Amino acid sequence: MPILSQPFRCMACGHEYEEPVDEERERERQCPRCRSNSVRRLKRVVPTQPKPEELPT
Numbered sequence: 001m002p003i004l005s006q007p008f009r010c011m012a013c014g015h016e017y018e019e020p021v022d023e024e025r026e027r028e029r030q031c032p033r034c035r036s037n038s039v040r041r042l043k044r045v046v047p048t049q050p051k052p053e054e055l056p057t
C-alpha cells in the first residue's frame with residue numbers, strides 16, 4: 001500500500017504543507033515552521049473530478 005502525500009495545515013501559524021502520511025508518526029506530527037503540534041489534515045481537493053449529475057447514465 002503506497003504512502004500518499006497529504007495536505008496539512010498548522011492551526012497555530014496557518015502554514016500549509018504536504019507530507020507523506022505515516023501512521024506510526026501520526027501522534028508526533030508537528031508544524032515544520034513553528035513546531036506546533038496543532039496540525040490538521042486537510043481534505044485533498046480534486047477540481048477535475050466531474051460532478052455526479054454530469055456523469056453519463
Ligand SMILES: [Zn+2]
Nearest residue numbers: 010013031034
Ligand atoms: Zn505552524
